[in-house]
Amino acid sequence: MSTFDFTAQDIAGSTVDLSKYKGKVLLIVNTASDCGFTPQYKGLEKVYEQFKDKGAVVLGFPCNQFGGQEPKGEAEIGAFCEKNFGVTFPLFSKVDVNGAGAHPLFQHLKKEAPGLLGTQAIKWNFTKFLIKKDGSVYKRYSPQTSPEELVGDIEKLLAE
Template identity: 50%
Template sequence: MTTTENTGASPLDVEINALQGGSAGLSQYAGKVVLVVNVASKCGLTPQYSGLERLQERYAERGFTVLGVPCNQFMGQEPGSAEEIAEFCSATYGVTFPMTEKVEVNGEGRHPLYERLTGFADAEGHSGDIRWNFEKFLIGRDGTVVARFAPQTEPEAAEVVTAVEGQLAG
């Protein structure tokens, strides 16, 4: 895993709203392991919701959560309203993990959460802009980014599972 400079500002210190209103309260995840994923309902990678939900079910009792962050910046693949997104995720994939409001992950309107995440490089050395839907960031119990995974990396890929288990054991 490649690291980058640590600004000392945890992504969990950022304010963001929940998908269906009110604060998502990221501070509630302090001391937990969090996999932050920018998600979309109409993407070729959308079936990754199934693997994300299986990770949630497998590790939730050990202090882990997936955090879905809807984004419509990649070919308009998340056009729905909050209600439509919630219904799709629940009905199609049985999603139980928390979801935030729809945000921008790149450009001038980039949400502060992604300002803090995108400086971290993945194993291939990519840092900066999010490349596509379903890019994944693993945040350790101490609130720092510890891993970044490309959009095409399946949620249950060995490198993701190993990283999650390593953080849960630590």
């Protein structure tokens, strides 16, 4: 199974087949608007701008499972991200990333790239997954890892 085998609802409610990103490097992030890490939206947008024409895409998945830090609805989330951080990368509808209702994409990502000590659960907002061009999961990064710190790995995967 590959990342490209999944679908997700975009922020406007349309179904997106992730196979449309085949051949691209993906940075998939669970996001939130009211989190200490929320300023990472700016770094994510910077990475997206740097690599979007070179074959890499950032995908943001808002999640309200950590301290209720994403209470807004989809329209508000989109407006907030655009107004405050100039976000132009694709945003998706809110998802659960842990528990029985976790989105199948995140179930897959967690299984393929477990966290510290092999735990699968995502610990907080802005956990990042880097996906190779073939749809396989390259690596999981902690919320503390800034988007800019991933530039070297993204360049490496684009060169493969």
